[in-house]
Each structure stands twice: as C-alpha cells, then as structure tokens.
Amino acid sequence: MSGIYIHIPFCKKACHYCDFYFSTSLRNKGALVNSILSEIDQRVNYLSDKSIQTIYFGGGTPSLLSEKETFLILEKIYKLFRVSNDAEITMECNPDDLNTEKLKELKRQEITRLSVGLQSFNDEELIWMNRAHTAQESESSVKRAQDKGFENITIDLIYGSKFSNPTNWKSTLNKAISLNVPHISSYNLTIEDKTKLGHDLKNKKENAIDEEKSSELFLEMIDRLEKNDFVHYEISNFAKEGFFSQHNSNYWRGVHYLGLGPSAHSFDGESRQWNVANNSLYIKKINEQHGHYFEREVLTEKERFNEYVLTSLRTIWGIELDYLKKNFRSEFTEGFITQVSHFIKQETILKKDSTYTLTEKGKLLADKIASDLFA
Ligand code: SF4
Known part of the structure; x- marks a missing residue:
C-alpha cells in the first residue's frame, strides 16, 4: 500500500505567513500539468508497491486546477497504478474557489475528502494574513460542500497571531465545532524568514509570537475539541472516529509515497527525494531527456531512527519499543x-505496556522532547 502526493504550485495571492512553494502567476499552469503527466510516466516504477490507498492534491491551491486538468492527472494515475476502490482522495481547496459548480466538478472527479483552508473567522486577521477570502465565504463554502454531499471535510485553523486571545479563540473553536466537520487541523503561527511576516518582524513592524499565549490556546483547543468528540490523534490534528486523515497517518507510519510536481517530496523506505522548487525549471527539466529535476538523499539508520521518534511521538500511536527493537x-x-526514563519521571511521557506517548504536559514540548530522544 502506497500514497501519491501531487503539488499544485499556484495561488491567487501570497499569504503573508506562507513558506510553501507556489507562484501567483498562473501563466504556466497548462504546461505544468503536462509536465506532471510526464513525471508520472517517468516515475511509474518508483513505488515498489503500486497499490494506492491515498491520493492527495496539495499546494499551493489545487482547487485552481480546471476540471480537465484534475481529470487528466487522475486518469493517468488510475491507468498506471492500482488505485483501491475505497481510496481516500483529498483536495486542498480555498474557500473562495468552492462555488456550486466547482463542488459539482469535484464530485464528478470522485474527490472523497476536502481540506478547506479557512485559517480564521476574523476578517481583520484574514486581511492581515492576505488571505483571498472573507470569514463569511469560509463558513458558506463549508456549508455548500456539505449540501453537495461532502461528508469528509477538514478545515485548517491558525492560532497565535496578534489577533488571537483566549476569549476570541474560544469563539473560533465554537464556530469550528458548529460547522459540523469531522476533522480539524490547527497550527500555531510560525514566522518564517522568507515570508512577508518574517520581513516585517526583521524590520520591527511585527512582534514575535508570544509562545506562552500560544501554549494556552493550544491547551484550550485540546480541551474544547476533546469535549466535542474529537480525538487528538496528532499534535496538530483532531478528528472524529473514522475520519483520521489516512494520507497523513500513512506518512507518520512510514508508508512509501510518490510526490509529483515542483518541490514535492517522495519516500521509498530507504531514501527521500525532492523535486526542484521552481516551476520553469521543473517544466524544462522534466521535458529534457535525462533532465535532473530532483535531489535524493539515502537515509542512514540513525536518520530513520530519529524520524521515527519525531513523527511517532507526535501521534496517539506513540513510539513502539518492539518496532525500535525490530528495526x-x-x-x-x-x-x-x-x-526516556527522565521524561517518564517528569510526566511528559507516559509508558503503557511497550508504547510511549506524550502526556498533556508533554504535548507542549513535543519537538524538544523528540530531539532529546534522538540517537
Ligand atoms: S493559499 Fe495556501 S499555499 Fe497559497 S500562499 Fe496561502 S497558505 Fe500558502
């Protein structure tokens, strides 16, 4: 069982916090989709197991693809791989793209899961982030998707900006719960150097994130969502039973995946590789014979160990002693x-049978604890 990720590197606007690879010029969209089709042909043997359980359109903004472009990509994947009948097929969408026509189109394409980037219900904050939609559009897009029969919907929320405080965060969470979606991903805002916010921070036009406030908001979120039947199954992810993201859960479990498109990463169990993060170069190299469009790194045993510790510790499945011993x-x-005994004493890690998971206190320190447990 394997997964396929397709990176669609186009956005209408550049969000001020975003450091993913994308372009706001859609000029090359057609040529880029053709190059992705060629890449699928070229890399058809990358995965040793061609049974595909999950397909994920991420970005960028994949909802900018036309019906024909999505169709061509899926058609090629269906032709060259064995896609399971109950495969999870996710598309990341921005609320402003989800009109009735688009939703009908996504149904026709048999997209099974929508990931809607709402980020905030506060218009002032959305403007500050440079998002392309209003809070009202966010809410109505989710309701429209539900009316069109999409049940498996996840929404993204960001907390920790200068607009968040414990009071309005509670109402954000209440609003998210009232949308009746079965999955919520929520991230603490981080300010990366190469973004507009990073630039403003450097020039003292913005303040650094208040991590103490963020921790308070994080704990409030766990409490609120768990009381409303969401399972906190990964540090940034909450879902009702039966709605965990299969694609992301497979990443965390070390399932192999093929990543297509500029900047996409792939993993075959032994090595990671990542495509060039530049649309023009990607198109050029894919279309050259023997064009070199990716870099590859073979993982050492130590790197595989550390990756397992880092990703597993963030999940409810935790670190399995038997897995460590076997691998x-x-x-x-x-x-x-x-x-790990130090963290058990500190009550940041709980040991049950041969599994180690983070306690509530530990969840606030997940990355730091993981790095202390590295080989
Ligand atoms: S829409 Fe998504 S990928 Fe595009 S700039 Fe905004 S956050 Fe980044």
Missing part, C-alpha cells in the same frame, strides 16, 4: 530507554 541496532534502543 534498529540495539544501542539506539538502549539509548532511547535510558533517555
């Missing part, structure tokens, strides 16, 4: 057992 040399596992 890594004994000195890594022994080092882990020694190190």
Whole structure:
C-alpha cells in the first residue's frame, strides 16, 4: 500500500505567513500539468508497491486546477497504478474557489475528502494574513460542500497571531465545532524568514509570537475539541472516529509515497527525494531527456531512527519499543530507554505496556522532547 502526493504550485495571492512553494502567476499552469503527466510516466516504477490507498492534491491551491486538468492527472494515475476502490482522495481547496459548480466538478472527479483552508473567522486577521477570502465565504463554502454531499471535510485553523486571545479563540473553536466537520487541523503561527511576516518582524513592524499565549490556546483547543468528540490523534490534528486523515497517518507510519510536481517530496523506505522548487525549471527539466529535476538523499539508520521518534511521538500511536527493537541496532534502543526514563519521571511521557506517548504536559514540548530522544 502506497500514497501519491501531487503539488499544485499556484495561488491567487501570497499569504503573508506562507513558506510553501507556489507562484501567483498562473501563466504556466497548462504546461505544468503536462509536465506532471510526464513525471508520472517517468516515475511509474518508483513505488515498489503500486497499490494506492491515498491520493492527495496539495499546494499551493489545487482547487485552481480546471476540471480537465484534475481529470487528466487522475486518469493517468488510475491507468498506471492500482488505485483501491475505497481510496481516500483529498483536495486542498480555498474557500473562495468552492462555488456550486466547482463542488459539482469535484464530485464528478470522485474527490472523497476536502481540506478547506479557512485559517480564521476574523476578517481583520484574514486581511492581515492576505488571505483571498472573507470569514463569511469560509463558513458558506463549508456549508455548500456539505449540501453537495461532502461528508469528509477538514478545515485548517491558525492560532497565535496578534489577533488571537483566549476569549476570541474560544469563539473560533465554537464556530469550528458548529460547522459540523469531522476533522480539524490547527497550527500555531510560525514566522518564517522568507515570508512577508518574517520581513516585517526583521524590520520591527511585527512582534514575535508570544509562545506562552500560544501554549494556552493550544491547551484550550485540546480541551474544547476533546469535549466535542474529537480525538487528538496528532499534535496538530483532531478528528472524529473514522475520519483520521489516512494520507497523513500513512506518512507518520512510514508508508512509501510518490510526490509529483515542483518541490514535492517522495519516500521509498530507504531514501527521500525532492523535486526542484521552481516551476520553469521543473517544466524544462522534466521535458529534457535525462533532465535532473530532483535531489535524493539515502537515509542512514540513525536518520530513520530519529524520524521515527519525531513523527511517532507526535501521534496517539506513540513510539513502539518492539518496532525500535525490530528495526534498529540495539544501542539506539538502549539509548532511547535510558533517555526516556527522565521524561517518564517528569510526566511528559507516559509508558503503557511497550508504547510511549506524550502526556498533556508533554504535548507542549513535543519537538524538544523528540530531539532529546534522538540517537
Ligand atoms: S493559499 Fe495556501 S499555499 Fe497559497 S500562499 Fe496561502 S497558505 Fe500558502
């Protein structure tokens, strides 16, 4: 069982916090889709297991693809791989794209899951983020999608900006819950250097994120969502039973995936590779014979161990001692057992049978704890 990720690197506007790869010029969209089709042909043997359980259109803004463009990509994947009948097929969408026609089109394409980037219900904050939609558009897009029969919907929320405070965060969460979606992904705002916010921070036009406030908002979110039947199954992800993201859960479990399009990453169990993050160069190289459009890194045992620790610790499935023993040399596992005892005493990690998971207190320190447990 494997997954396929397709990166669609186009957006209408550049959100001020975003450091994903995208272009706001749609000029090359047709040529880029053709190049993705060629890449599928060229990399048809990348995955040792061609049974596909999940397909994920991410970006960028994949909802900018025309019906024909989405169709051509899916048609090629269906032709060259064995896509399971109950495959999860996700498309990330911006609320302003989800009109009735677009939703009908996504139904026709048999997209099974929508990931809607709402980010905030506060218009002032949406303008500050440079989002292309209003709060009203966000809400109505989700309702329209539900009316059109989409049940498996996830929404994205961002917290921790200068607009968030404990009072309005509670009402944001209430509003998110009232939308009746079965999945919510929520991220603490981070200010990356190469973004508009990063630039403003450097020039002292913005303040740094108040991490103490963010921690308070994070704990409030866990409490609120768990009381409303959401399972906190990964640090940034909450879902009702039966609606965990299969695609992302597979990433965290080390399932192999093929990443297509500029900047997309792939993983085959032994190595990672990532495509060039530049639309023109990607198109040029894909269409050259023997064009070199990606870089590849073979993972050492230590890197695989550290990745497993980092990703597993963030999930409800936690770190499995048996998995460590089976897959890594004994000195890594022994080092882990020694190190982890400190966190068990500190009550940031809970050990149950042979599984280690973060406690509530530990969730606030997830990345720091993981790095202390690295080989
Ligand atoms: S729409 Fe998404 S990918 Fe595009 S700039 Fe905004 S956050 Fe980034």
